[in-house]
Amino acid sequence: MGFEGIGASVRRKEDGRFLAGRGNYVDDINRPGQLYAFIRRADRPHARIRGIDTAAAAMAPGVHAVFTGKDIEADGLGGLPCGWQIHNKDGTPMAEPPHPVIAVGKVRHVGDPVAVVIAETRQAAKDAAERLVIDYEDLPGIANLRQAVAQGAAQVHDGVAGNICYDWHIGDKDAVDAAFGRAATVVKLDLTNNRLVPNAMEPRSAVGDHDAAGDYTLYTTSQNPHVIRLLMGAFVLHVPESKLRVVAPDVGGGFGSKIYHYAEEAIVTWAAGKLKRPVKWTAERNESFMSDAHGRDHESTAEMALDEQGNFLALRVRTLCNMGAYLSTFAPCVPTYLYATLLAGVYRTPAIYAEVKAVFTNTVPVDAYRGAGRPEASYLLERLADVIARDTGRDRVELRRQNFIPKDAFPYQTPVALQYDSGDYFATLDGALKAADWAGFEERRKQSAAKGKLRGIGMSTYIEACGIAPSHVVGSLGARAGLYEVATIRVHPTGSVSVLTGSHSHGQGHETTFAQIVAEKLGVPIAQVEVVHGDTQKIPFGMGTYGSRSLAVGGSAMVKAIDKVVAKGKRIAAHLMEASAEDIEFKDGKFSVAGTDRSKALAEISLAAYVPHNYPIEELEPGLDETAFYDPKNFTFPGGCHICEVEIEGDSGMARVVRFTAVDDIGRVINPMIVEGQVQGGVAQGVGQALMENAVYDANGQLLTGSFMDYTMPRAEDLPDITVGTESTMCTHNPLGSKGCGEVGAIGSPPAVINAVIDALRDYGVRHLDMPATPEKIWSIMQGGMQPGRPAMAAE
């Protein structure tokens, strides 16, 4: 075996089954006697349900049952719960309207479940659902944020005045007002963060099962099966955890959209209990578009106060953010504690004040999507930095460098709650400038011009917060859960190892990287390490994978459990070698007595632990199986610099990314190959947001981009090679020093792309351009026609 420990680009253990077509995704699971559910969804954004005639559907061939929201209500099920409570400026709690599993009385967005048909086959259920007669009374709908908060707007929920979920703020308003009063210059920018559809390639799916003993099993496409068990068991079905098993097997991408507890999970589990047959539901892609939680959707105004030298004095931000029609599981925390707390960015701005209004509309619920709040913060800051440079005639690189938090200022307390533990923004900036050959850009611009193309270069220097999060901190901020992670290290009698982790892999490669940590720390070849995840019956507990937390939090729990294994192993080794435990050293899989050649291999120790014939049984329990809960001490703070070059075709206005360089500080790297892949994938999603992707609703809330034919996904020919480098400082407060790499690509890239597009259009006097920078928008600018400007944000 070659080197397999921390830092090795080991090829992935999981690839064998995926490449052979032997993955085990939820839709691949079929239970004996299984029935199929098809969900009839609202085809309109807002309507009163006057009646549902289920008779014809119920009599259709192969149909076993038709259920509506009234059946769910009659069985006493709860609504879908929200896991985070935000408080308003005045201290009152946010508005939290009910979120029924199946709509009762009204539908509030296109895609809202109205009825479910359960039949022998998928086709029979779908055919029968066509026979449902739903009598709607259409109501005015609302999709646009500024219109939703205007006087006289349609109301999404009775009792939620003005559609405001919460009106929240953070920072020191007086200090900011004072700084604006003495500023030499104020630069203001209005900007939109476009709404996105996550579109993991595997559509959501759920299979409910119920056995003779009354136990339920749910197989579901989830990033956090224990969280689903807790939410669905305690709040919706009222089933104790001991009677409910949730399995998230191979999951085909998540990007946040598979964190949440969705209606379909409750429907199939409940229906399986009622019908005493397993029930499967799998989304068609059109259902994904209208029922998976969407991402982003902010409207913001940002103002920076500067002194004569270009130093940032104060930042003022007002943001409207879309919650959609109901609160998804973690929606309220995204535009507050994952967004506004990041508004310091990498800059030493001394005073910051942000106001965030969350708004209900007749659209699909919005929640965390890769980056979640942090892409919105970095986009705002990094667009603003370029606009400041432009408006004040400064160099955009030097303006950033001048305002960076100095290297010796860590730990650095920002004015918006967070304390950064480590970082070196000069190193990532300089590394990226060099790797991207920033200095050589003018030559490339000339070459593009010779081909009739406009070429631009842009950058972003960003930070994000990962490794969510210290439980007492998030508890004080409104989280209704702790955010630790759990790991068990089970050394088997003959020395192979099982890792049971509460993290979940849906593309991240944990089966490999977690095994590498065991290889490094216990000296066991990765072939003898099995990583088990995604099953509440096998894993003690877990909070799951999101917010780039698996390594920083889940990996830390593993290290803590490994340390316990080693500590116990030392005591066993001391007994076997008749030495003192303090004199036992553990290295490369061997326990040895310091200063002697006496040693015992891990497998000898584990055998003695399970066959304790010669064992300190009076003072030590048998077995070598340790569990640890790790609660992080702080967030981690990955950051870096992304540089993008675009070429714009003069004839079409089509912008194409031709070079992209990311240099990130992500702390300790376990597997460089996997890190590069994570960053490249994140950048692709960020380029998608910047140039192509946009979830579009009409004024009433009809979804216009409801399929891959209307919603532009980045394809291979839309992207260049993506150069990835690291310039890492170590996280100071977790045992691995790792910060997280899953989201950096999607956080750093959108402003770099837009800054490059605007640079390419420098001869056209463009100050700002909202995402996505489509050919239509760019072509219009090049024709000297209407600039895609936007009205100032209405006073709210």
Place this chain on the structure above:
Amino acid sequence: MPQLSLTVNGKSHAVEVEGRTLLVELLREKLGLTGTHIGCDTSQCGACVVHVDGRSIKSCTMLALQAEGASVTTIEGLAKPDGTLHPMQEMFREHHALQCGFCTPGMVMSAIDLVQMHPDGLTEHEIREGLEGNLCRCTGYHNIVKAIAAAWPLMHGKQVPAAAE
């Protein structure tokens, strides 16, 4: 229901299918070959690509009955009986061209056809264009392109015998 005879991964099948049954539904639901995936309902994503008589097709866009008498190869049929992976599978692994694995079967099947159709060479631009019908949300395609470029000499050269189709 109509009768259908076809060969899948070298094995003959005679099955009854509804007229509207898609080839992908036959493979996944009747034949239990769940390696072929369904990622969309508009023939956009390519997760369902298989080979029919040696050419890649989207199996969500073909009725099962249209495969009468055809020889179908799915991702499960690529490796040799002793488990040796097809060079394309091997290069996907070597170059970390997959993350969640969901698009991978369709991506591999498309890539093999793409390489086979270009015996005289395959540029990066041609690879990117050739993947027009396959979506991946995880990798940014960077490593998929590298894997296909690396598989080309293995499939056309003498180092590795051509894979069974």
